[in-house]
Every structure is written in C-alpha cells, then in structure tokens.
Amino acid sequence: MRRAFLFSTLVAASGLFFVAKGRASEASEELIRKGDVYYARLEPSEALKYYLPAEKLDPNNPQLLVRIARQYRHLMSETAAKEQKKQLCTTAVGYAQRAVAIAPNDPDTQLAVAISYGKLLPLVGTGDQIADSRLIKSAVDKTLALDANNDLAWQILGRWYLALADVSGVKRALAQIAYGKLPPARYEDAVRCFEKAIELNPNRLMHHIELGRTYMQMGRTTEARKCLAKGLSLPNTEKDDPETKDLGRELLGKLH
Structure with a gap:
C-alpha cells in the first residue's frame, strides 16, 4: 500500500514537472x-528586454543564445567608447560559446562564434588577435562545412584572408617569433570569398564594400571604385550598415 502511494506521488510530481516545463517553454517562445x-x-x-527573460526560462536554447549574442554585437554600433564596445562584444562571445557548446553541428552557432570573435579582434592586443583569428578560421570552416551557401560565412572568411594578407613580411616575422607562424593568405583568396558572398546575396552591401576594399589594397582602383559605389547605392538593412557605408565613403574618397 505504501509503495503504491509513493509511486502515485512520484507520478504526480513528474506530471507537474513536465507541465511546468511545458509552460516555461511556451512562455519562452512567446517572449522570443x-x-x-x-x-x-x-x-x-x-529585443533584449524579451530575450533575456526568455533565457532564464530556457537557458539551453541555442537559437535564443545566438539571438542574444547578435543583440550585444548590435549594441556595439550605438557607442563610440572602445572599452564599452569591448565589454559588449565579450558578452556576445560568451553567449556564442554557450550556443556552440550546446549545438556544435548548427551552422548558426558556429557562425555566431566566428562573427563575435571577428568583432572583438580590433579591440584586443596582438597576442589575443592571433589566438582569436585561429578561432575565427576554425568556426567559419565548420560553418561552411555545415552550410556552404551561407553568405555571411563567406564574408567572414574573406575578411580573415584580407586581414592576414595585409600583414607585411616584417610584421609576420616578428609575430612568428612571439606567437608562432601565421597561416598564408593572399588578396586573391579574399576576393574569391567576397565574390562568393555577393553571388549568394547581392543585396548585402557589406560584401561589395569589402570587395572594393580588397581591390583597393591590390591597387586595382577601377574595380575598387565600382564595388564601393555599388555598396553605397544599396539600402541599409543591417545594424552596422551605416558604419560600413562610412568606411565605403572614406575609401572612395581616397581613390579620387
């Protein structure tokens, strides 16, 4: 009799647990x-006023964590203070890392890691930049292995190649002494990636402006001018598009 009572109590408790969990999931979905x-x-x-309470209800939802990481990156464009940008981006990196730990085979979580570290790169020292660049390459390679048609992944890979191609021989030698050998990279690799990104999504203005910047570094001014002008002609659709256009105008000004 006692065993039957305990069993029924456990069944009832389990039922309440799953009901409560179901309600929390529904509440989280509504907040999202x-x-x-x-x-x-x-x-x-x-957006964070809803996403962060949703996280408390559903802390292991990788897509929610990706969304939160994105919002913290977007907040970076609303401040000019370097330390505040770094703090916001570090928070974004933390959420991206949590997401990828839960769902490593999801291209969105891998991309969140690559983008978040990419945003952090100019805000940290040389040693961290080199270490983080390796994490970016690893994450973006995994993203493309899972989704070869992700235009943002090709954009990040293009920036990775461009950043390394810009490193002079002297700087490479010094970096190798302190941090180990840097991987090889050519401007042509960056061009290939940005062209692929444009093929996949021709309406994302950052692809054109980054391709224009690459051509400019290569001394191919006619192509650079054409790509920059194309990027500047497109409407803003991303949070940091105004900053990207400012860069495009600055680069275009240097070509005249």
Missing part, C-alpha cells in the same frame, strides 16, 4: 516572438 519584432526593427536594447 516579441523580441524578434524588435530585432527586425534593429532595436537591440528592446
């Missing part, structure tokens, strides 16, 4: 839907 409205409006602070 509301946050997505503000994400679409490029309002990261408002």
